[in-house]
Amino acid sequence: MAQFDDPQFRSVLWRGLGLTIELLVTACLLVIFGVNQLLSSALVAGLIGDQSWLGSLFNIGGILFTIVLSVWLMVPVASAIITLFLDEVAQAVEEQYYPHLPKQTAAKLQGQILVSINFLGLLILANIGTLILSLILPFLAPFVFWATNGYLMGQEYFQMAAMRRLPRAQAHALFQNHQGSIWIAGTLMAIPLTMPLVGLFIPILGAATFTHQFERLRALPSD
Numbered sequence: 001m002a003q004f005d006d007p008q009f010r011s012v013l014w015r016g017l018g019l020t021i022e023l024l025v026t027a028c029l030l031v032i033f034g035v036n037q038l039l040s041s042a043l044v045a046g047l048i049g050d051q052s053w054l055g056s057l058f059n060i061g062g063i064l065f066t067i068v069l070s071v072w073l074m075v076p077v078a079s080a081i082i083t084l085f086l087d088e089v090a091q092a093v094e095e096q097y098y099p100h101l102p103k104q105t106a107a108k109l110q111g112q113i114l115v116s117i118n119f120l121g122l123l124i125l126a127n128i129g130t131l132i133l134s135l136i137l138p139f140l141a142p143f144v145f146w147a148t149n150g151y152l153m154g155q156e157y158f159q160m161a162a163m164r165r166l167p168r169a170q171a172h173a174l175f176q177n178h179q180g181s182i183w184i185a186g187t188l189m190a191i192p193l194t195m196p197l198v199g200l201f202i203p204i205l206g207a208a209t210f211t212h213q214f215e216r217l218r219a220l221p222s223d
Contacts, residue, residue, distance in 0.1 A: 016203060074194070075149050075190075086164075089207040090208075146191050151186060157209075158185075162218070182210075
């Protein structure tokens with residue numbers, strides 16, 4: 001957050017924020033459109049009849065549903081954002097805090113996209129499981145959500161930051177050696193993702209955070 005005065009960092013932040021909002025709105029509208037189509041289908045009309053009040057009720061409920069849905073959608077949206085903006089965020093962080101590092105001449109975009117796609121599928125499956133568990137044990141839902149996504153997002157963000165400077169196998173090995181502290185950092189990132197408005201800033205700030213964490217951890221003496 002101290003880097004907000006950096007024009008390069010702010011440029012990435014505002015572009016990432018705008019894209020995050022666009023992705024969230026698009027995803028929510030697609031879901032609401034699908035539910036509206038289902039309610040207006042002949043099958044549903046045959047089951048409940050032509051109830052005019054249902055449309056009004058759904059329009060009101062749709063707003064609340066969109067707000068709740070956006071909390072769940074922030075996790076896969078954050079996963080998509082990091083793939084697009086990680087290199088720019090990391091470069092801005094390195095230029096200000098790690099000027100001794102050699103210039104990154106070519107981003108390993110293919111490897112980053114592959115990691116992101118793999119984790120996106122895993123995040124969706126994990127959050128479906130979390131959603132089912134929340135229906136059974138609702139009082140545990142927030143903690144399970146934070147812990148699960150904290151681990152998965154910490155692993156994704158850290159490995160993608162590490163893969164800018166290390167081969168994929170070494171990046172994964174570094175994660176394995178420090179997964180406890182990375183899990184904590186990921187959880188501290190997952191918690192504000194569930195907060196309205198605040199969560200919009202988290203993908204870019206998370207990319208900067210894990211760039212710092214990678215540089216700190218790889219500087220530690222190996223066992």
